[in-house]
Amino acid sequence: MKIVVIGSNGQLGWEILQQGKACGCEMKGVDLPLVDITNNTQAVNLFTLYQPELVINAAAYTHVDGAETEKxxxxxxxxxxxGHLAYLCSTFGIPLIHFSTDYVFDGKGDVPYKETDPVSPVNVYGQSKLEGENRIRSELQKHIIIRTSWLYGIHGNNFVKAMLRLGKEKESVQVVADQFGSPTSTADLSESVLHIASHIQNRTNIAWGTYHYCGRGITTWHEFSQEIFDIAKSMTSLIVRQVEPIPSTVFVSKASRPAFSALDCQQIQTHFGIQTKPWRHSLKVMIHRFFNE
Ligand SMILES: NC(=O)c1ccc[n+]([C@@H]2O[C@H](COP(=O)([O-])OP(=O)(O)OC[C@H]3O[C@@H](n4cnc5c(N)ncnc54)[C@H](OP(=O)(O)O)[C@@H]3O)[C@@H](O)[C@H]2O)c1
Known part of the structure; x- marks a missing residue:
């Protein structure tokens, strides 16, 4: 199956592309500046030139605070x-796998959100992603939208790599301790995405729709950072000695963030047999890979 991955320089798109190639899939990765998906002509050319049988869209505007001013x-x-990619997929008769976010929820709950729970984003990024989901649903029946959360991997920018950098520069760091969610490894998510792609290729009864996928377990950014330092200290020299928990009211940022955004991943297991992995285990795997590759 010919698969085009859009956003292949991003942390998730890059990992999907590497894993897909390693499994022998016919993969083509595209990203800015060569392909800009906001340019309709470039998007059309992408379809006519590569004639994909599946499109995976990992491209997004992901700067949560930046979105407040670059609305x-x-x-x-x-x-x-x-929305336009979904329209093109419909025209070309092919499916689309797309990613969305835990930030479509307002975070006022305290049990992991199901796909059917009411959405109510608290920031521009979350609203823009939610409206993207809705455009896809109205344009294309054969879609899989995967909402994920707190993504990290060896490629690109993310919280884990920022903490590893800070841990070498500062003796004390302050980290928000009152936002709860589930860190998700791009390696784990990519494996799941390729598993879904193989279902699409080999089966006819695909349960198209929206799914949640995140690492198993719930934590805070503070506990997450402590775990990062605990794992990394045996592999590199860190000078950080203190990880101070702070409330989100002290960490001033342009965008509000949900206080609780863990996702219930039962549906993706039921329909695709995908089991999530414990976040601490996946974090260890990523940090080992980061220092060894
Ligand atoms: N990161 C998270 O914690 C997180 C959490 C939940 C959900 N998600 C979702 O997961 C998906 C993957 O996220 P990620 O963290 O891998 O994102 P990322 O690292 O920011 O990668 C996104 C990629 O898309 C590219 N891009 C941006 N605008 C584009 C355009 N107009 N045309 C073509 N490519 C464009 C970016 O290029 P530039 O870098 O040059 O802009 C970048 O290479 C996204 O849908 C995101 O919303 C992410």
Whole structure:
């Protein structure tokens, strides 16, 4: 199956592309500046040139605070472009796998969110991603939207790599301790995405729709950072000695964030047999890989 991965320089798109190639799939990765999905002509050319049998869209405007001021751009990338990609997939008769976020929820709950729970984003990024989901649903029946959370991997920018850098530069760091969620490894998610791609290729009864996928277990950014330092200290020299828990009211940022955004991943297991992995285990695997590759 010919698969085009859009956003292949991003942390998730890159990992999907590497894993897909390693499994012998016929993969083509595209990203800015060569392919801009907000440019409709470039998107059409992508389909006509590569004739994909499946499109995986990992491209997004992901700067949560930046979206508060670059609202137009966030909506063009996260709402309009996925809508147009879905329209093109429908025209070409092919399916689309797309990613969304835990930030479609307001975070007022305290049990992991199910796919059917009411959405109510508290920031522009979450709203733009939600409207992107809705555009896809209205344009294309054969879609899989995977909502994920707190993504990290060896490629690209993320919280784990930022902490590893800070741990070498500072003796004390302050980390928010009142936001709860589930860290998700791009390696684990990519494996699941390729598993779904193989279902799409080999089966006819695909349960199209929206699914949740995140690492197993719930933590805070504070506990997450402590675990990062605990794992990394045996592999590299860190000078950090103190990880101070702070409330989100002290860590001033442009965008509000949900206080609780863990996701219930039962549906993806039921329909695709995908089991999530404990977040601490996946974090260890990523940090080992980071220092060894
Ligand atoms: N990161 C998280 O914690 C998180 C959490 C929940 C859900 N998600 C979702 O998971 C997916 C993957 O996220 P990620 O962390 O891998 O994102 P990422 O690392 O920011 O990668 C996104 C990629 O898309 C590219 N891109 C942006 N605008 C584009 C455009 N107009 N045309 C083509 N490519 C464009 C970016 O290029 P530039 O870098 O040059 O802009 C980047 O290479 C996204 O849908 C995101 O919303 C992420």
């Amino acid at each position: 137009d751009l966030a909506f063009r990338v996260n709402r309009d472009a996925p």
